[in-house]
Amino acid sequence: MESIRNDVFDAQACGSLTPKSKPCPRPKPGEAAGGCSFDGAQITLLPIMDAAHLVHGPAACAGNSWESRGALSSGPSLSQYGFTTDLNDNDIIFGGEKKLKDSIDYIAGRFMPPAIFVYATCVTALIGEDLDAVCKEAAGRLGLPVIPVNSPGFVGSKNLGNRLAGEALLQYVIGTGEPEIEIPLGVNLIGEYNIAGEMWDIEKLMKSVGITLMSRITGDARYKEITWAHHAKVNMVVCSRALLGLAKEMEARYHIPYFEGSFYGAKETTYSLRQMAYLLNDREMERRVDRLTEREENRLIQELRPYRKLLKGKKAVLYTGGVKSWSIISALKELGVQVVGVGTNKSTEDDVRRIADRVGDDTEYIPEGGASRIIKTVRDRKADIMIAGGRNMYVAMKEQIPFIDINQERHKAYAGYEGLLRLAKELTYSLANPIWKLAASAAPWDKEEPSYDR
Amino acid sequence: MTVNKRSKPTSVNPMKIGQSLGSVLAFQGCYKALPIVHGAQGCSAFPKALLTRHFREPIAVQTSALQEMDVIFDANRNLEEALNTILSKHRPDIIGIIGTELTDVAGVDYQSMLKTYKRERNMRGGLAFSVTLPDFRGSLESGFSSTVEAMLDEMIQQVGHRGSRSVNTRQITLLPGSFLTPGDVMELKEMISSFGFEVIALPDISTSLSGHLLTGFSPLTRGGVPLDSMLQSLHSGLTIAIGGSMERPARRLHNALGTPYKVFESAMGLKATDDILQFLHQISGEPVQLRYCWQRENLLDSMLDAHFQFAGMSALVALEPDHLYTVSSWLEELGVEQKALVTSYETPLVVEMEREVWVGDLDDVELLGKGADLWIGNSHGINGAARLDAAFMAAGFPVWNELGAYMATSVGYRGAMEWTNKAANLLMRREEEHRESSIRYRGWN
Numbered sequence A: 001m002e003s004i005r006n007d008v009f010d011a012q013a014c015g016s017l018t019p020k021s022k023p024c025p026r027p028k029p030g031e032a033a034g035g036c037s038f039d040g041a042q043i044t045l046l047p048i049m050d051a052a053h054l055v056h057g058p059a060a061c062a063g064n065s066w067e068s069r070g071a072l073s074s075g076p077s078l079s080q081y082g083f084t085t086d087l088n089d090n091d092i093i094f095g096g097e098k099k100l101k102d103s104i105d106y107i108a109g110r111f112m113p114p115a116i117f118v119y120a121t122c123v124t125a126l127i128g129e130d131l132d133a134v135c136k137e138a139a140g141r142l143g144l145p146v147i148p149v150n151s152p153g154f155v156g157s158k159n160l161g162n163r164l165a166g167e168a169l170l171q172y173v174i175g176t177g178e179p180e181i182e183i184p185l186g187v188n189l190i191g192e193y194n195i196a197g198e199m200w201d202i203e204k205l206m207k208s209v210g211i212t213l214m215s216r217i218t219g220d221a222r223y224k225e226i227t228w229a230h231h232a233k234v235n236m237v238v239c240s241r242a243l244l245g246l247a248k249e250m251e252a253r254y255h256i257p258y259f260e261g262s263f264y265g266a267k268e269t270t271y272s273l274r275q276m277a278y279l280l281n282d283r284e285m286e287r288r289v290d291r292l293t294e295r296e297e298n299r300l301i302q303e304l305r306p307y308r309k310l311l312k313g314k315k316a317v318l319y320t321g322g323v324k325s326w327s328i329i330s331a332l333k334e335l336g337v338q339v340v341g342v343g344t345n346k347s348t349e350d351d352v353r354r355i356a357d358r359v360g361d362d363t364e365y366i367p368e369g370g371a372s373r374i375i376k377t378v379r380d381r382k383a384d385i386m387i388a389g390g391r392n393m394y395v396a397m398k399e400q401i402p403f404i405d406i407n408q409e410r411h412k413a414y415a416g417y418e419g420l421l422r423l424a425k426e427l428t429y430s431l432a433n434p435i436w437k438l439a440a441s442a443a444p445w446d447k448e449e450p451s452y453d454r
Numbered sequence B: 001m002t003v004n005k006r007s008k009p010t011s012v013n014p015m016k017i018g019q020s021l022g023s024v025l026a027f028q029g030c031y032k033a034l035p036i037v038h039g040a041q042g043c044s045a046f047p048k049a050l051l052t053r054h055f056r057e058p059i060a061v062q063t064s065a066l067q068e069m070d071v072i073f074d075a076n077r078n079l080e081e082a083l084n085t086i087l088s089k090h091r092p093d094i095i096g097i098i099g100t101e102l103t104d105v106a107g108v109d110y111q112s113m114l115k116t117y118k119r120e121r122n123m124r125g126g127l128a129f130s131v132t133l134p135d136f137r138g139s140l141e142s143g144f145s146s147t148v149e150a151m152l153d154e155m156i157q158q159v160g161h162r163g164s165r166s167v168n169t170r171q172i173t174l175l176p177g178s179f180l181t182p183g184d185v186m187e188l189k190e191m192i193s194s195f196g197f198e199v200i201a202l203p204d205i206s207t208s209l210s211g212h213l214l215t216g217f218s219p220l221t222r223g224g225v226p227l228d229s230m231l232q233s234l235h236s237g238l239t240i241a242i243g244g245s246m247e248r249p250a251r252r253l254h255n256a257l258g259t260p261y262k263v264f265e266s267a268m269g270l271k272a273t274d275d276i277l278q279f280l281h282q283i284s285g286e287p288v289q290l291r292y293c294w295q296r297e298n299l300l301d302s303m304l305d306a307h308f309q310f311a312g313m314s315a316l317v318a319l320e321p322d323h324l325y326t327v328s329s330w331l332e333e334l335g336v337e338q339k340a341l342v343t344s345y346e347t348p349l350v351v352e353m354e355r356e357v358w359v360g361d362l363d364d365v366e367l368l369g370k371g372a373d374l375w376i377g378n379s380h381g382i383n384g385a386a387r388l389d390a391a392f393m394a395a396g397f398p399v400w401n402e403l404g405a406y407m408a409t410s411v412g413y414r415g416a417m418e419w420t421n422k423a424a425n426l427l428m429r430r431e432e433e434h435r436e437s438s439i440r441y442r443g444w445n
C-alpha cells in the first residue's frame, strides 16, 4: 500500500518545519495518552465558524468528538454541526467515495456554506479513498471551496494534526481571496482558538491601539478572512508550536514577518503588543501601545493587590501538555505563584529553554505523562494546586488537590490583562474553598474519641 | 410497527456513539480492569474524554497506539507491547482487548495472538479476552452488551462446564443495560435484595462511577464487581436482565449453564416496576417491602399532580434503542403525545415496538419533532431543542450540561417519580417564560 503521506519522514518532525527539532517519539502502546491527528486537525479548523466540517469515516470519529471544544463563536454556528458520511460495512467494502460526493452536494445545497472541509479518518485512509480527487471534482462542479484535510488519526499525534491542518490552509485557502477594503496595518493571529472567548479580549486590546486583526487562524474565524491572510503585515504565532510552520511558509511566500508570543500574563501581553507595533513599523502606534500597556499594567497592579497577598508563596504544578507551559509560568510568576513542577512531554527544545528561563533550578520537569507522575510531583513538592487539562481534573479531585483547568474545554478566559485578573481570582477561589477541609476530615464516628466515663 | 429511515447521504448531528465506547463503559463496572482499545490513539482518547465528561470520574482505558505503518505491517506487535507494559506495571485482574474498525478493516487477527500470548505467559487467574467492535456497526448499546457477552463467555470457559454446578437459588445475577445510571443500578440492586436475594451485578457501575473518594491513583478501575464475585455469579439460580439488548448475554448463561433468565425490557414507570416487584415477590415468597408500597403511592400521587401539566403536551425522544423503549413506555403512562421517536440503529426491540420509530440523527429529530414541547435526549440536543423551542431534558449519553446526571434515577417507583416531576417542572418553567414574554410583548413594564 502506498503511504498516506509521501513525506512521512518530514512528518516526523512533528510541529515545526525546521529539521533540527527533535522527532516525535512513537507513542508507547499501553501507556499512550492524547488524541489522534484527526482530532488535532479538527481543533485547528473547527473554529472557522461559518464553514461546514464533514468527517469522512464511520460514525464514531465524528460522533465521539463533535461539540467537545470550548472555542466560542460570535455569530455563525454551522461549524458546531456534526457532519459525517457515517460509513457502514457496505461502504467500507465497496468504497465510500460516492457517498462522500453525495454528502458534499447535500451540504452545499442545504446549508450553502462558504466552504466545506473534508476530513480523512483512519478507515477511509486505509482503504485508499481519494479525498483530493473527490474534493477537487466537487469544488469545480459546485463553484465552492471543498478542502481535503489529509490527517487520518493513525499518522500520528494531535500535534501533527494541527500542523497538517495548517498545511491544508496554506495549500487551499490562504491567498485565494482579496479583502473588500484595503487594510494597511493588519496582523494575523495564528493558533489562538478563542477558547472561552480569549480572542475577544485580545482583539479589544489590539483595536484600542489601532491594530487591525486581519485574519484569525482560526478562533471565531470566518472562511473569507483566511483567504486574504496573505495581505497581513505581521503574523503572530500564539504559543502554538504546531503552526509555526505555517508562519514560516508565509514568510517565505509572502514576506510576512512573524514572531512567537503569548497573551498569558501582563508582561507577555505587553511584549506581544509591542512586538506587533514594532514589526508594523509605525512610530505613532508604538507610542499608543506604550501608553496603553503602562496604563493597563498599573491598573492591574492595583486590582491584583488583594489576590497577590493571598497567592504569594503558593506552589503549583503545571501540566498543560506542552505548548502553553512557558507562557503560563510567566503569568503565575506575576501572581507570586511558584511553579515547582512542569510538564515538558510535548515541548520542543526551544520551549524547554523558555521554561528554564522562567523557573527556578529546583523545579521538577515531568517529561512523560501519566496522572500518577503528576500527582507524585504534587505530593513530593508539597504543591498547593495543580494546573492542567480537563483529562486530569477528576484525578486531582479524587486526590483532593485544588485544580484549575487550562485546556480546550475550560470556560474561563485567561488571556490579556483582564485574563490575568481572572486567573488570580480563580486561583484564590479554588485554594480557599471550604471543601478541602471538609473532604480531608473523617466522619465523627471514624475519629478516635476518648470513651465516656460511665 | 416498522422502523423508518430518512434518506440522506450525510449524517447531520449524529446520535451514534461508537461501539467501542460502550465497551469501555462496560469495563468500568469491573474491579481492577483495564480495557485496551486496539486501534489508533484517537479511538481511546475520544471515549476517555467523553466518558470523563459525562461521569466526572477518571476513566480506565488504554490503547495499542497504532500508527500507519503498524497497521500495515504488524499491528499485534503493538498489542503485545501494550500487554507487556500493562501486566508488568499495573497487574489488572481483567484485560479486555477491543478490536476497532481499523483492526477489522486491516484484518488483524488479535484473537489467536491473544491465545498464544496467554499460553506462553502462562496467564491464569485473571480474565483476558477480546471483543470485536468496529464503529461502523451498532452503537453504544451493542458495544456494551457484546462486551458483557464476551466477558461471560470467557468466565464460562475458564470455569468449564465439567461436573455438577452448585446452584445458589438465593443468588441472582443482574445484567443491567448500558442506559442505566450508577444510581439506577444501585436502586435495582436494592430492590432485588429487599426480597432476601444476594445480587451480583455484572457489570456494576454503581460502585465505580457513582463518585467516591478513594485516593491513591491507579490506571485501573477503582470500583465495580470484583473478579471473584463475577466468577461466583456463575452459581446464581437466576439471571435478571434489564433492557432488550441484555437478553443475549442472559441467554448465553442459560445455554451454557442452564441458568433460567428473565428479561425486563423496562424498569421505569408504574407498570414496569409493578412487574419487577411482583415477579420478585412470586419467586421469593417474600412480601413486597413497605417502602415500595409507599413509593408506589408517592408515584401515583405525583402523576396526579403533574397530569395537568402534561395535558396536551407532546414529546420527542432521541435515545439509544433500549432507552428509547423505556422512556416511551413511561411517556405512555403519562398520556404525553409522542411526536417523534428516533434512535441510533435498528434492534429487534425497536422493530417490535407498537409505535413508529425512526433510525436517524439529531437533524431528523428536529424535522420530525416540529411542534414538540419536550425534547428528551443527550446533551447534543440542546441546540436543536432551542431551535424547536422545546423544553430540554437531558438523558442518555453524553450529558455534560448537568451535574449529577449520572446519579439521577429513573428505575423503580422512585425513579419514575423523579422523572415525572422533572419533566413537568421543565414544562412549567417553559410555560412561565412564554407567559412573561407575552406580557412584555403587550408593552407592560
Ligand code: SF4
Binding pocket: A036, A037, A038, A039, A057, A060, A061, A120, A121, A122, A123, A152, A153, A154, B039, B040, B041, B042, B043, B044, B046, B102
Ligand atoms: S484514531 Fe482514527 S478511527 Fe480513531 S478517532 Fe481518530 S481518526 Fe477516527
